Amino acid sequence: MKTHDAIRRMVQASLLTALAVILSIWPKFPIFPAVSWMKFEFSDIPVLLGGFSLGPMFGLGIAVVKAFLNAVFTGDWNYIGLIMNVVSTAIPTVLAALFYQHRKTRVRAYIALGLFLVSQIAVMVPMNYFVGSLNFMLFFGVPSYAESRAMMADLLGWVALFNLIKSTATVLVTAVVYKPLSRTVLSKELLMPKEDKETRESLDNPM
Numbered sequence: 001m002k003t004h005d006a007i008r009r010m011v012q013a014s015l016l017t018a019l020a021v022i023l024s025i026w027p028k029f030p031i032f033p034a035v036s037w038m039k040f041e042f043s044d045i046p047v048l049l050g051g052f053s054l055g056p057m058f059g060l061g062i063a064v065v066k067a068f069l070n071a072v073f074t075g076d077w078n079y080i081g082l083i084m085n086v087v088s089t090a091i092p093t094v095l096a097a098l099f100y101q102h103r104k105t106r107v108r109a110y111i112a113l114g115l116f117l118v119s120q121i122a123v124m125v126p127m128n129y130f131v132g133s134l135n136f137m138l139f140f141g142v143p144s145y146a147e148s149r150a151m152m153a154d155l156l157g158w159v160a161l162f163n164l165i166k167s168t169a170t171v172l173v174t175a176v177v178y179k180p181l182s183r184t185v186l187s188k189e190l191l192m193p194k195e196d197k198e199t200r201e202s203l204d205n206p207m
Contacts, residue, residue, distance in 0.1 A: 051097030
């Protein structure tokens with residue numbers, strides 16, 4: 001049974017990672033011209049599903065691999081963007097999954113989704129101010145870090161609004177699809193041999 005669980009988790013993590021990479025590439029589009037480099041996409045959904053169904057460390061792993069493979073397939077090796085890609089998804093996912101795995105109830109799932117939303121905004125606003133602003137120096141010729149931060153400070157309202165919209169979409173879709181997927185591709189019985197399924201059913205239903 002332990003061997004099956006390990007294989008099942010790796011298969012499910014691989015499926016979620018592949019989906020996350022695809023969704024990180026397409027569909028992908030800007031929302032606000034003021035922060036046109038920030039692209040709306042749905043790749044956080046498989047990462048969050050992985051955190052909820054497999055645990056926070058799997059969520060973290062999916063977030064890291066997704067960001068790396070996105071850079072491989074798109075050729076975008078901007079290390080600042082890569083770091084922010086990982087942080088923007090990994091920290092909120094790990095926090096939400098840690099809260100949810102303690103006791104998996106519907107109420108705690110909704111609270112965990114709210115925690116993901118709030119923490120993603122709370123993480124990404126200062127990350128853009130202190131780290132994302134470096135892009136102004138590297139790619140737009142702004143001469144100093146102080147000036148770069150001053151420019152980013154004027155855009156933080158747009159950054160917060162963008163992340164609010166993106167995070168809200170992520171948690172709404174996750175709330176809709178998590179339960180159906182937990183009974184199918186994210187089920188603990190995925191790839192389980194028939195005799196093991198019968199054993200588990202007999203233990204769960206002794207009468």
